[in-house]
Amino acid sequence: MPPIAEDAASAPYCVIGCTRGTGLRIARQLVARGAAVRGVARAPGKARGLLPAGVDIRAGDVTDRGSLGRAGLGDCRAIFFAVDVTGGIAGRGFFKPSDQIRAVTYQGLVNAVEAAKAAGFSGRFVLLSGMGSELPSFAGRLLNTIKGDLQGNQRDRDAYLRGSGLDWSIGRGGILTNEPAGRADIRVTPPVHRLSLCRRVARPDFARALIVAADTPAASRRMFDVFNARGSAPAEGALVAQLERLGPPVASATAS
Numbered sequence: 404m405p406p407i408a409e410d411a412a413s414a415p416y417c418v419i420g421c422t423r424g425t426g427l428r429i430a431r432q433l434v435a436r437g438a439a440v441r442g443v444a445r446a447p448g449k450a451r452g453l454l455p456a457g458v459d460i461r462a463g464d465v466t467d468r469g470s471l472g473r474a475g476l477g478d479c480r481a482i483f484f485a486v487d488v489t490g491g492i493a494g495r496g497f498f499k500p501s502d503q504i505r506a507v508t509y510q511g512l513v514n515a516v517e518a519a520k521a522a523g524f525s526g527r528f529v530l531l532s533g534m535g536s537e538l539p540s541f542a543g544r545l546l547n548t549i550k551g552d553l554q555g556n557q558r559d560r561d562a563y564l565r566g567s568g569l570d571w572s573i574g575r576g577g578i579l580t581n582e583p584a585g586r587a588d589i590r591v592t593p594p595v596h597r598l599s600l601c602r603r604v605a606r607p608d609f610a611r612a613l614i615v616a617a618d619t620p621a622a623s624r625r626m627f628d629v630f631n632a633r634g635s636a637p638a639e640g641a642l643v644a645q646l647e648r649l650g651p652p653v654a655s656a657t658a659s
Protein backbone atom coordinates (compact mmCIF):
# COMPACT_ATOMS: atom_id res chain seq x y z
CA MET A 404 0.00 0.00 0.00
CA PRO A 405 1.46 3.40 -0.87
CA PRO A 406 1.83 5.52 2.28
CA ILE A 407 -0.28 8.61 2.89
CA ALA A 408 1.65 11.85 2.23
CA GLU A 409 3.41 13.05 5.37
CA ASP A 410 1.85 16.51 5.46
CA ALA A 411 -1.54 14.81 5.61
CA ALA A 412 -0.64 12.21 8.18
CA SER A 413 -1.64 14.18 11.27
CA ALA A 414 -5.29 14.87 10.36
CA PRO A 415 -7.30 11.70 10.81
CA TYR A 416 -9.47 10.03 8.22
CA CYS A 417 -12.84 9.27 9.75
CA VAL A 418 -14.72 6.07 8.91
CA ILE A 419 -18.38 5.92 9.96
CA GLY A 420 -19.46 2.27 9.82
CA CYS A 421 -16.03 0.78 10.57
CA THR A 422 -17.07 -2.54 12.14
CA ARG A 423 -18.02 -4.53 9.04
CA GLY A 424 -17.81 -4.78 5.30
CA THR A 425 -16.21 -2.05 3.24
CA GLY A 426 -15.86 0.43 6.11
CA LEU A 427 -13.78 -2.07 8.08
CA ARG A 428 -11.56 -2.59 5.01
CA ILE A 429 -11.17 1.17 4.53
CA ALA A 430 -10.06 1.62 8.14
CA ARG A 431 -7.58 -1.28 8.00
CA GLN A 432 -6.12 -0.17 4.66
CA LEU A 433 -5.67 3.38 5.92
CA VAL A 434 -3.79 2.11 8.96
CA ALA A 435 -1.60 -0.04 6.67
CA ARG A 436 -0.78 3.13 4.72
CA GLY A 437 0.36 4.84 7.94
CA ALA A 438 -2.59 7.21 8.22
CA ALA A 439 -4.30 8.37 11.39
CA VAL A 440 -7.79 6.88 11.56
CA ARG A 441 -10.85 7.77 13.63
CA GLY A 442 -13.53 5.09 13.60
CA VAL A 443 -17.11 5.97 14.50
CA ALA A 444 -19.13 2.96 15.62
CA ARG A 445 -22.34 2.43 17.54
CA ALA A 446 -20.58 -0.42 19.35
CA PRO A 447 -17.11 0.94 20.26
CA GLY A 448 -16.10 -2.29 22.04
CA LYS A 449 -16.75 -4.28 18.88
CA ALA A 450 -14.70 -1.77 16.86
CA ARG A 451 -11.80 -2.04 19.33
CA GLY A 452 -11.74 -5.80 18.86
CA LEU A 453 -11.59 -5.51 15.06
CA LEU A 454 -9.34 -2.55 14.39
CA PRO A 455 -5.59 -2.18 14.97
CA ALA A 456 -4.41 -0.47 18.14
CA GLY A 457 -3.96 3.21 17.51
CA VAL A 458 -7.28 3.74 15.77
CA ASP A 459 -9.14 6.47 17.63
CA ILE A 460 -12.55 4.91 18.24
CA ARG A 461 -15.51 7.12 19.04
CA ALA A 462 -19.09 6.19 19.84
CA GLY A 463 -21.65 7.31 17.27
CA ASP A 464 -25.01 6.09 16.00
CA VAL A 465 -26.08 7.70 12.75
CA THR A 466 -29.72 7.68 13.84
CA ASP A 467 -28.71 9.97 16.74
CA ARG A 468 -27.31 13.26 15.41
CA GLY A 469 -26.20 14.30 18.89
CA SER A 470 -23.92 11.27 19.18
CA LEU A 471 -22.25 12.25 15.90
CA GLY A 472 -21.79 15.78 17.27
CA ARG A 473 -19.90 14.29 20.21
CA ALA A 474 -17.79 12.03 17.93
CA GLY A 475 -15.70 14.99 16.74
CA LEU A 476 -15.92 15.13 12.94
CA GLY A 477 -14.62 18.68 12.50
CA ASP A 478 -10.86 18.12 12.35
CA CYS A 479 -10.93 15.13 9.99
CA ARG A 480 -9.17 15.14 6.65
CA ALA A 481 -11.93 13.10 5.03
CA ILE A 482 -15.06 11.31 6.20
CA PHE A 483 -16.10 7.95 4.71
CA PHE A 484 -19.80 7.16 5.19
CA ALA A 485 -19.81 3.36 4.93
CA VAL A 486 -23.03 2.71 6.84
CA ASP A 487 -25.67 0.23 5.79
CA VAL A 488 -28.52 -1.31 7.71
CA THR A 489 -27.45 -4.55 9.42
CA GLY A 490 -29.11 -7.27 11.48
CA GLY A 491 -32.19 -9.22 10.49
CA ILE A 492 -32.12 -11.87 7.79
CA ALA A 493 -28.58 -12.68 6.60
CA GLY A 494 -27.30 -9.81 8.77
CA ARG A 495 -28.02 -7.46 5.86
CA GLY A 496 -31.30 -5.95 6.99
CA PHE A 497 -33.35 -7.86 4.44
CA PHE A 498 -37.12 -7.49 4.98
CA LYS A 499 -36.71 -4.94 7.76
CA PRO A 500 -39.46 -2.27 7.76
CA SER A 501 -38.67 0.33 5.11
CA ASP A 502 -38.89 3.23 7.60
CA GLN A 503 -36.16 1.58 9.72
CA ILE A 504 -33.98 1.14 6.64
CA ARG A 505 -34.48 4.77 5.59
CA ALA A 506 -33.70 6.00 9.12
CA VAL A 507 -30.21 4.46 8.84
CA THR A 508 -29.35 4.77 5.15
CA TYR A 509 -30.91 8.13 4.24
CA GLN A 510 -31.51 10.02 7.51
CA GLY A 511 -28.21 8.63 8.84
CA LEU A 512 -26.36 10.30 5.98
CA VAL A 513 -28.26 13.56 6.57
CA ASN A 514 -27.31 13.42 10.26
CA ALA A 515 -23.64 12.78 9.47
CA VAL A 516 -23.48 15.61 6.92
CA GLU A 517 -25.15 18.06 9.29
CA ALA A 518 -22.97 16.99 12.25
CA ALA A 519 -19.86 17.44 10.08
CA LYS A 520 -20.98 20.91 8.97
CA ALA A 521 -21.83 21.94 12.53
CA ALA A 522 -18.34 20.82 13.62
CA GLY A 523 -16.68 22.94 10.92
CA PHE A 524 -15.54 20.00 8.76
CA SER A 525 -13.79 21.25 5.62
CA GLY A 526 -12.41 18.03 4.12
CA ARG A 527 -13.96 15.65 1.60
CA PHE A 528 -17.06 13.63 2.44
CA VAL A 529 -16.85 10.27 0.65
CA LEU A 530 -20.16 8.42 0.30
CA LEU A 531 -20.32 4.71 -0.48
CA SER A 532 -23.29 4.31 -2.76
CA GLY A 533 -24.77 1.83 -5.22
CA MET A 534 -24.49 1.69 -8.98
CA GLY A 535 -27.40 2.55 -11.26
CA SER A 536 -29.96 3.69 -8.69
CA GLU A 537 -31.60 5.92 -11.34
CA LEU A 538 -31.86 3.18 -14.00
CA PRO A 539 -34.38 0.32 -14.09
CA SER A 540 -32.83 -3.12 -13.62
CA PHE A 541 -33.75 -6.61 -12.49
CA ALA A 542 -31.19 -6.47 -9.64
CA GLY A 543 -32.54 -3.09 -8.54
CA ARG A 544 -36.16 -4.34 -8.46
CA LEU A 545 -35.06 -7.35 -6.44
CA LEU A 546 -33.15 -5.30 -3.88
CA ASN A 547 -35.89 -2.67 -3.64
CA THR A 548 -38.27 -5.49 -2.71
CA ILE A 549 -36.16 -7.13 -0.04
CA LYS A 550 -34.44 -4.04 1.36
CA GLY A 551 -36.99 -1.24 1.58
CA ASP A 552 -36.76 1.23 -1.27
CA LEU A 553 -32.98 0.73 -1.44
CA GLN A 554 -32.41 2.67 -4.65
CA GLY A 555 -34.78 5.52 -3.72
CA ASN A 556 -32.83 5.96 -0.49
CA GLN A 557 -29.56 5.92 -2.45
CA ARG A 558 -30.82 8.58 -4.90
CA ASP A 559 -32.06 10.80 -2.08
CA ARG A 560 -28.85 10.61 -0.07
CA ASP A 561 -26.64 11.14 -3.15
CA ALA A 562 -28.68 14.30 -3.88
CA TYR A 563 -28.52 15.46 -0.26
CA LEU A 564 -24.73 15.23 -0.16
CA ARG A 565 -24.38 16.93 -3.55
CA GLY A 566 -26.46 19.85 -2.29
CA SER A 567 -24.79 20.05 1.11
CA GLY A 568 -22.10 22.60 0.33
CA LEU A 569 -19.37 20.16 1.45
CA ASP A 570 -16.65 18.82 -0.83
CA TRP A 571 -17.77 15.31 -1.81
CA SER A 572 -17.06 12.17 -3.80
CA ILE A 573 -19.67 9.46 -4.40
CA GLY A 574 -18.35 6.00 -5.29
CA ARG A 575 -21.10 3.71 -6.59
CA GLY A 576 -20.12 0.09 -6.14
CA GLY A 577 -21.47 -2.86 -8.07
CA ILE A 578 -22.70 -5.82 -6.05
CA LEU A 579 -20.20 -6.15 -3.17
CA THR A 580 -18.45 -9.46 -2.50
CA ASN A 581 -16.08 -10.72 0.19
CA GLU A 582 -13.43 -11.81 -2.32
CA PRO A 583 -9.88 -10.93 -1.24
CA ALA A 584 -8.15 -7.84 -2.56
CA GLY A 585 -6.11 -7.77 -5.70
CA ARG A 586 -7.59 -10.68 -7.65
CA ALA A 587 -8.82 -8.53 -10.54
CA ASP A 588 -8.62 -5.17 -12.26
CA ILE A 589 -10.57 -2.28 -10.73
CA ARG A 590 -12.58 -0.11 -13.14
CA VAL A 591 -13.53 3.43 -12.13
CA THR A 592 -15.85 4.98 -14.72
CA PRO A 593 -18.43 7.73 -15.12
CA PRO A 594 -21.73 6.82 -13.39
CA VAL A 595 -23.50 5.22 -16.34
CA HIS A 596 -24.04 1.57 -15.38
CA ARG A 597 -27.20 -0.27 -14.46
CA LEU A 598 -27.09 -2.41 -11.35
CA SER A 599 -26.43 -5.97 -12.47
CA LEU A 600 -25.81 -9.18 -10.56
CA CYS A 601 -22.92 -9.74 -12.98
CA ARG A 602 -21.14 -6.45 -12.20
CA ARG A 603 -19.41 -6.95 -8.86
CA VAL A 604 -16.61 -5.54 -6.80
CA ALA A 605 -14.69 -7.07 -3.92
CA ARG A 606 -15.09 -4.97 -0.78
CA PRO A 607 -11.30 -4.47 -0.31
CA ASP A 608 -10.99 -3.29 -3.93
CA PHE A 609 -13.94 -0.90 -3.46
CA ALA A 610 -12.23 0.35 -0.29
CA ARG A 611 -8.99 0.96 -2.17
CA ALA A 612 -10.67 2.99 -4.92
CA LEU A 613 -12.47 5.14 -2.32
CA ILE A 614 -9.27 5.84 -0.38
CA VAL A 615 -7.60 7.01 -3.59
CA ALA A 616 -10.65 9.16 -4.39
CA ALA A 617 -10.49 10.84 -0.98
CA ASP A 618 -7.10 12.36 -1.84
CA THR A 619 -7.35 12.86 -5.60
CA PRO A 620 -8.25 16.48 -6.47
CA ALA A 621 -10.00 15.35 -9.68
CA ALA A 622 -12.45 13.25 -7.63
CA SER A 623 -13.89 16.36 -5.97
CA ARG A 624 -17.65 16.65 -6.69
CA ARG A 625 -17.55 13.54 -8.88
CA MET A 626 -19.80 10.51 -8.88
CA PHE A 627 -18.28 7.34 -10.31
CA ASP A 628 -18.95 3.62 -10.71
CA VAL A 629 -16.51 1.01 -9.33
CA PHE A 630 -16.40 -2.64 -10.36
CA ASN A 631 -13.97 -5.48 -10.99
CA ALA A 632 -13.00 -6.67 -14.44
CA ARG A 633 -10.78 -9.45 -15.68
CA GLY A 634 -7.11 -8.54 -15.32
CA SER A 635 -4.58 -7.80 -12.63
CA ALA A 636 -4.78 -5.38 -9.73
CA PRO A 637 -4.07 -1.84 -10.95
CA ALA A 638 -1.20 0.28 -9.71
CA GLU A 639 -2.13 3.32 -7.62
CA GLY A 640 -1.38 5.66 -10.55
CA ALA A 641 -3.82 3.77 -12.77
CA LEU A 642 -6.63 4.38 -10.27
CA VAL A 643 -5.77 8.08 -10.10
CA ALA A 644 -5.70 8.25 -13.92
CA GLN A 645 -9.19 6.74 -14.12
CA LEU A 646 -10.49 9.34 -11.64
CA GLU A 647 -8.84 12.08 -13.68
CA ARG A 648 -10.70 10.93 -16.79
CA LEU A 649 -14.15 11.26 -15.21
CA GLY A 650 -14.85 14.65 -16.73
CA PRO A 651 -16.01 17.94 -15.23
CA PRO A 652 -17.51 18.22 -11.73
CA VAL A 653 -21.19 17.37 -11.36
CA ALA A 654 -23.47 20.37 -10.86
CA SER A 655 -24.76 20.71 -7.31
CA ALA A 656 -28.09 19.01 -6.68
CA THR A 657 -30.82 20.56 -4.58
CA ALA A 658 -30.93 18.91 -1.18
CA SER A 659 -34.18 17.03 -0.58
Ligand SMILES: NC(=O)c1ccc[n+]([C@@H]2O[C@H](COP(=O)([O-])OP(=O)(O)OC[C@H]3O[C@@H](n4cnc5c(N)ncnc54)[C@H](OP(=O)(O)O)[C@@H]3O)[C@@H](O)[C@H]2O)c1
Nearest residue numbers: 420422423424425464465486487489531532533576578579
Ligand atom coordinates in the same frame (compact mmCIF):
# COMPACT_ATOMS: atom_id res chain seq x y z
N1 LIG B 1 -24.08 -4.63 -0.37
C1 LIG B 1 -23.87 -4.24 -1.61
O1 LIG B 1 -23.87 -5.06 -2.56
C2 LIG B 1 -23.60 -2.79 -1.91
C3 LIG B 1 -23.42 -2.40 -3.24
C4 LIG B 1 -23.04 -1.09 -3.51
C5 LIG B 1 -22.90 -0.18 -2.47
N2 LIG B 1 -23.14 -0.56 -1.18
C6 LIG B 1 -22.94 0.44 -0.12
O2 LIG B 1 -21.64 0.23 0.43
C7 LIG B 1 -21.65 0.58 1.82
C8 LIG B 1 -21.00 -0.51 2.63
O3 LIG B 1 -21.73 -1.72 2.47
P1 LIG B 1 -21.21 -3.05 3.17
O4 LIG B 1 -22.16 -4.14 2.74
O5 LIG B 1 -19.76 -3.21 2.91
O6 LIG B 1 -21.40 -2.68 4.73
P2 LIG B 1 -21.95 -3.61 5.93
O7 LIG B 1 -21.15 -4.86 6.01
O8 LIG B 1 -23.45 -3.76 5.81
O9 LIG B 1 -21.58 -2.70 7.20
C9 LIG B 1 -22.38 -1.61 7.53
C10 LIG B 1 -21.75 -0.81 8.67
O10 LIG B 1 -22.70 0.19 9.08
C11 LIG B 1 -22.76 0.16 10.50
N3 LIG B 1 -24.04 0.66 11.00
C12 LIG B 1 -25.27 0.13 10.82
N4 LIG B 1 -26.20 0.88 11.45
C13 LIG B 1 -25.52 1.90 12.05
C14 LIG B 1 -25.90 2.98 12.86
N5 LIG B 1 -27.19 3.20 13.20
N6 LIG B 1 -24.95 3.86 13.31
C15 LIG B 1 -23.65 3.65 12.99
N7 LIG B 1 -23.20 2.63 12.22
C16 LIG B 1 -24.14 1.76 11.77
C17 LIG B 1 -22.56 -1.30 10.86
O11 LIG B 1 -22.23 -1.42 12.22
P3 LIG B 1 -22.65 -2.69 13.15
O12 LIG B 1 -21.46 -3.63 13.07
O13 LIG B 1 -22.84 -2.10 14.49
O14 LIG B 1 -23.91 -3.31 12.57
C18 LIG B 1 -21.42 -1.65 9.91
O15 LIG B 1 -20.18 -1.22 10.44
C19 LIG B 1 -23.11 0.88 2.20
O16 LIG B 1 -23.27 2.30 2.23
C20 LIG B 1 -23.91 0.31 1.05
O17 LIG B 1 -25.07 1.06 0.80
C21 LIG B 1 -23.47 -1.85 -0.89
